[in-house]
Amino acid sequence: MHVRVCFSITCITLLMVCRVTQAEQTATPAQKRESAQTSESGQKTAQGIAFFEKRILPQLQQHCDSCHSAKAKKLEGGLRLDTRAGLRAGGDTGAIIVPGKPSESLLIRALKHDDLEMPPSKKLPDRVIADFVKWVEMGAPDPRKDAVNGGSKHWSFQPIRSVLPPTVNNRHWARNGIDAFILARLEQERVQPSPPASPATLLRRVSLDLTGLPPTPAELDSFLKDPSPRAYERVVSRLLASPHYAERWGRYWLDMARYADSDGYEGDRGRPYAWRWRDWVIGALDADMPFDQFTIEQLAGDLLPHATAEQRVATGLHRNTLSNREGGVDSSRCANRAQRRTFIAGRSNHHQAAAPGLFDYPRVGLVAISEA
Numbered sequence: 001m002h003v004r005v006c007f008s009i010t011c012i013t014l015l016m017v018c019r020v021t022q023a024e025q026t027a028t029p030a031q032k033r034e035s036a037q038t039s040e041s042g043q044k045t046a047q048g049i050a051f052f053e054k055r056i057l058p059q060l061q062q063h064c065d066s067c068h069s070a071k072a073k074k075l076e077g078g079l080r081l082d083t084r085a086g087l088r089a090g091g092d093t094g095a096i097i098v099p100g101k102p103s104e105s106l107l108i109r110a111l112k113h114d115d116l117e118m119p120p121s122k123k124l125p126d127r128v129i130a131d132f133v134k135w136v137e138m139g140a141p142d143p144r145k146d147a148v149n150g151g152s153k154h155w156s157f158q159p160i161r162s163v164l165p166p167t168v169n170n171r172h173w174a175r176n177g178i179d180a181f182i183l184a185r186l187e188q189e190r191v192q193p194s195p196p197a198s199p200a201t202l203l204r205r206v207s208l209d210l211t212g213l214p215p216t217p218a219e220l221d222s223f224l225k226d227p228s229p230r231a232y233e234r235v236v237s238r239l240l241a242s243p244h245y246a247e248r249w250g251r252y253w254l255d256m257a258r259y260a261d262s263d264g265y266e267g268d269r270g271r272p273y274a275w276r277w278r279d280w281v282i283g284a285l286d287a288d289m290p291f292d293q294f295t296i297e298q299l300a301g302d303l304l305p306h307a308t309a310e311q312r313v314a315t316g317l318h319r320n321t322l323s324n325r326e327g328g329v330d331s332s333r334c335a336n337r338a339q340r341r342t343f344i345a346g347r348s349n350h351h352q353a354a355a356p357g358l359f360d361y362p363r364v365g366l367v368a369i370s371e372a
Contacts, residue, residue, distance in 0.1 A: 048141035055131040057144075063119045084142040102136040199224055206236060211244035246286035253281055263323040277316025284314075 060081050065071055068091075069082035077093065080086025090096045093116075096107040110116040111129045135141075165180035169187055174180040186193055197205065203223045207215045215223070223235060239245060259278060263269045284294050297304070301311035 044138075045141065048135075048138045049143045051131075051138065052135060052141055052143070056135050059124070059128055059131075063124065067119075084144045087140075087142060097136060097140050099139045100137060102133045105136050108133055108136060202232065203235065206232075207239060210236070210239040210248070211242055212248040213244055243282075243286060246282045250278075250282045250285045253285075254278060257317055258320045258322075260320070265322050265324045267324070269323075271319075274316070274319075276313050277319070280310060280313050280316070 064081045067074075067076040068079045068086075070080075071082075077091040079091030079096070080089075087097065088095070090106075093106065096105065096110070098104040102108045106115070107118070108129070110118040111124055111132055113123050117123070165174075165177040166184040168174055168180055168183045170183060170193075173193055174183050183193060200220060203215050203220060207213060207219075223231060226234075228234075259274070261271055261274050263271065284297075297311050297314040298317040299315075301307055301314040304311055
């Protein structure tokens with residue numbers, strides 16, 4: 001099978017080379033001029049990007065980041081210069097760049113201290129301003145990838161640090177640090193905390209929360225007869241070790257992924273093996289799988305080196321969408337696999353091109369065909 005596929009790919013590649021050579025030989029003068037212009041345009045783009053990264057970006061980072069980036073304590077003028085989108089969008093005064101027209105660009109006038117003054121502390125050297133003028137004349141090329149909305153200010157991107165619990169008035173109510181944070185807000189709003197729940201109510205609440213099931217009469221009786229101050233901790237440990245815990249909490253992940261045992265839509269055909277991915281999710285939670293591994297195996301488990309059967313099953317995540325077979329379908333599983341490889345590679349390399357190179361296409365095609 002693989003020998004036939006390799007032979008086919010080789011023939012296709014040679015055919016492509018022959019057609020390109022033949023096209024070059026038979027091209028008309030107009031076609032040759034158009035090809036030359038395209039090549040020249042590509043060279044100018046590359047030169048513009050290199051100029052930005054060498055002459056412009058360092059100046060923006062050195063002189064502008066303190067007031068116009070995600071690092072700024074206060075964003076001045078609503079202007080972000082640390083992303084391509086922010087630079088093009090401008091700030092409170094509107095757009096600051098008109099590509100190709102430095103005389104109409106507010107950024108250039110501000111650097112020259114004509115209208116605004118940027119940076120306000122000291123005018124940049126004339127040679128630096130001349131570089132900005134040249135850059136705008138080139139069309140203001142900027143290869144930077146735009147940051148996620150909110151950038152590094154979002155709480156999930158902050159480094160982990162120790163935080164002391166706040167001081168509260170009713171110190172006897174708070175049993176731990178989390179209680180102190182809750183009580184501090186209650187006291188701020190002048191709200192009294194609720195009285196402690198009865199042991200029976202507490203057991204019912206924690207059982208429904210962790211497993212979705214009420215406690216059995218035997219479990220309730222055992223809990224009520226346990227005078228130990230660690231009785232509640234033992235109940236929580238028991239519930240976390242229960243297979244029902246993973247079944248309950250895995251449900252939220254299944255819902256977000258739109259899991260179903262059928263295609264949906266008007267036909268709603270059954271999916272006889274969808275349960276395998278469902279059980280994988282439950283098993284991963286039950287085994288306390290680290291979240292990064294949980295994510296990677298679902299996104300690209302089949303692309304991992306020496307992928308196991310379980311890792312391949314994990315990629316069932318991608319097959320949970322609605323499916324309409326009314327007009328007939330052409331199986332896209334292989335194409336999706338190649339596209340996913342390209343997408344993941346692109347997202348993993350922030351400053352590199354996401355698309356595969358010329359010599360990657362036969363390899364990607366070979367993988368797709370051999371998986372068919």
